[in-house]
Amino acid sequence: MALDVNAIRNDFPILSRVLPNGHPLVYFDNAATSQKPKCVIDAMTQYYEQYNSNAHRANHTLADEATQALESARNKISSYFGTNPENMIYTSGATEAINLVAYGWARYNLQKGDVIVITEMEHHADIVPWQELSKEKGVEVRYVPINTESFTLDMEAFDVALDGAKLVCVVHTSNVLGIRNPVEEIILKSHAVGSRVLLDCAQGAPHERISFDNMDADFIAISAHKMAGPTGIGCLLVKSDVMDKMGPFMTGGSMIRRVTTDGSTFQEGHAMFETGTPRIAEAIGWGAAVDWLSNFDMKEVHAHVHNLAHFASQEMSKINGIRIFGDPSRSDSSGAVSFLHDSIQSQDLAILLDEGGFAVRTGHHCAQPLMDALGVPSTNRASFWIYNTEEEVESFVKHLRYICDRFS
Amino acid sequence: MTSRLWPEHLDPVIAEFQDCFDSMERYELLFEYSAKHPSPLPPEEWTDENQVHGCQSRAHIECSLDSSGRFLMRGGADAQIVQGLMSVTAMAVNGMKPERVSSMSPEYADAMGIRNSLTPSRANGFLNMFERVRSEAEKMV
Numbered sequence: 001m002a003l004d005v006n007a008i009r010n011d012f013p014i015l016s017r018v019l020p021n022g023h024p025l026v027y028f029d030n031a032a033t034s035q036k037p038k039c040v041i042d043a044m045t046q047y048y049e050q051y052n053s054n055a056h057r058a059n060h061t062l063a064d065e066a067t068q069a070l071e072s073a074r075n076k077i078s079s080y081f082g083t084n085p086e087n088m089i090y091t092s093g094a095t096e097a098i099n100l101v102a103y104g105w106a107r108y109n110l111q112k113g114d115v116i117v118i119t120e121m122e123h124h125a126d127i128v129p130w131q132e133l134s135k136e137k138g139v140e141v142r143y144v145p146i147n148t149e150s151f152t153l154d155m156e157a158f159d160v161a162l163d164g165a166k167l168v169c170v171v172h173t174s175n176v177l178g179i180r181n182p183v184e185e186i187i188l189k190s191h192a193v194g195s196r197v198l199l200d201c202a203q204g205a206p207h208e209r210i211s212f213d214n215m216d217a218d219f220i221a222i223s224a225h226k227m228a229g230p231t232g233i234g235c236l237l238v239k240s241d242v243m244d245k246m247g248p249f250m251t252g253g254s255m256i257r258r259v260t261t262d263g264s265t266f267q268e269g270h271a272m273f274e275t276g277t278p279r280i281a282e283a284i285g286w287g288a289a290v291d292w293l294s295n296f297d298m299k300e301v302h303a304h305v306h307n308l309a310h311f312a313s314q315e316m317s318k319i320n321g322i323r324i325f326g327d328p329s330r331s332d333s334s335g336a337v338s339f340l341h342d343s344i345q346s347q348d349l350a351i352l353l354d355e356g357g358f359a360v361r362t363g364h365h366c367a368q369p370l371m372d373a374l375g376v377p378s379t380n381r382a383s384f385w386i387y388n389t390e391e392e393v394e395s396f397v398k399h400l401r402y403i404c405d406r407f408s
Numbered sequence: 409m410t411s412r413l414w415p416e417h418l419d420p421v422i423a424e425f426q427d428c429f430d431s432m433e434r435y436e437l438l439f440e441y442s443a444k445h446p447s448p449l450p451p452e453e454w455t456d457e458n459q460v461h462g463c464q465s466r467a468h469i470e471c472s473l474d475s476s477g478r479f480l481m482r483g484g485a486d487a488q489i490v491q492g493l494m495s496v497t498a499m500a501v502n503g504m505k506p507e508r509v510s511s512m513s514p515e516y517a518d519a520m521g522i523r524n525s526l527t528p529s530r531a532n533g534f535l536n537m538f539e540r541v542r543s544e545a546e547k548m549v
Contacts, residue, residue, distance in 0.1 A: 021431065344488075345465060345486055345487040345488060346465075346487075347465040347487040347489070347490070348439075348465075348487045348488050348489050351435070351489055352432070352435060355431050355432060355435070377466075406432070406436065407435075407436065407439060
């Protein structure tokens with residue numbers, strides 16, 4: 001059954017907004033953050049209005065309700081990602097999740113000379129922690145290049161880079177190119193040489209039902225805010241035997257078991273890595289988001305988003321001067337369409353698109369090594385999601401054509 | 409005497425922008441002004457030292473005093489909207505005494521109708537560029 005996009009749009013109050021310039025909002029910046037359905041906003045409001053309290057810390061009614069809601073959200077979210085609550089560590093987002101692997105696992109388990117394989121396609125959040133670890137511990141970081149014709153990973157180079165690897169870190173779906181990497185093959189090959197695998201699923205989770213246990217990755221990093229959830233929360237999914245080999249990343253708050261003047265002991269399992277006061281409202285909001293997303297077949301969501309991206313890229317390609325980065329014709333491609341005009345600078349183009357009510361992203365998208373590989377300093381990026389429509393794409397292409405005709 | 413927010417010689421420029429039919433026409437005019445920069449800074453002179461930070465695009469500004477002690481702003485940007493705003497700014501400040509430049513207000517960008525130019529986070533980076541010019545002038549006083 002096809003998605004009822006009009007009914008879905010009704011769940012998002014912001015989509016009926018008219019901008020100060022009088023144009024209705026057309027939101028095509030979903031790869032940066034998705035909009036939030038009303039049920040998510042309501043769940044967070046209800047927490048603050050009805051049972052705001054610190055979790056795990058007191059015996060009063062509100063604390064009990066907040067604790068139950070926090071843990072209920074963990075159950076829902078971990079179940080949505082096909083694993084157990086014990087395998088899920090709440091973080092502030094995918095960036096902190098990746099840093100948690102760097103500081104909580106790699107720092108304890110890797111030695112000087114050990115090899116970490118990453119790719120040119122990574123977000124800075126999956127590059128810089130490894131560069132910093134390399135400086136600190138002397139681990140070797142190898143970069144797998146992309147093929148700039150197909151925009152896919154050079155898998156022959158990956159095979160070569162894998163020799164001696166202890167950790168492979170790969171983005172599931174590129175935030176710039178929309179390309180979905182062959183993560184199943186990458187996991188199999190990495191495990192075959194004894195390497196652990198970290199997948200950055202920040203972009204993959206809004207487009208595909210991530211099933212942690214079935215995928216068999218050792219770590220998966222996810223952000224809530226790109227999949228209808230609130231900002232400020234995400235998670236690291238970790239295999240049990242791998243979590244047993246992790247040590248504290250940050251200390252204090254919920255992760256403490258006992259502190260004396262002689263020293264401290266820590267909680268075990270996921271609790272060891274959840275410091276400070278939990279992100280209670282955010283977890284409740286994310287729980288509501290996965291409840292909402294569970295109403296849909298993610299294969300249908302992907303098909304809808306992919307069709308929009310493919311249609312948009314086909315129509316945009318007909319405009320003189322527009323160049324597309326990525327291959328939205330691939331059936332596994334996500335909703336991100338990066339593009340440039342050959343004479344209108346990307347920031348200028350974004351400002352002129354905004355004048356028509358179209359929200360797109362501009363810049364290096366926190367992927368400067370990928371920009372270097374592509375030979376450009378920045379791109380414009382339109383990224384689509386579940387509530388976008390073909391009519392919005394048509395009006396976007398019309399406005400883009402108008403800008404290109406008038407300003408180039 | 410009423411204190412002016414921008415120098416009198418900028419009035420015709422602002423009037424030209426105010427006469428535009430809509431925002432797209434204003435941006436079109438700004439694109440035209442980007443080619444009219446009275447003292448451009450060519451890309452080969454763009455350095456880390458003269459880069460204006462806080463702009464999404466690349467923007468560079470060099471400020472100096474000419475032989476008669478008057479302010480001279482040279483600027484360059486890869487985005488034409490930023491370059492156009494630089495052109496108008498250079499038209500405003502070049503030839504003025506640095507004291508006058510250091511006390512100038514950025515209100516002329518709003519008067520031109522370039523929407524939200526005075527919002528610090530706005531992508532066109534106008535405010536960062538203007539503040540760089542103003543603070544350079546302040547150092548010369």
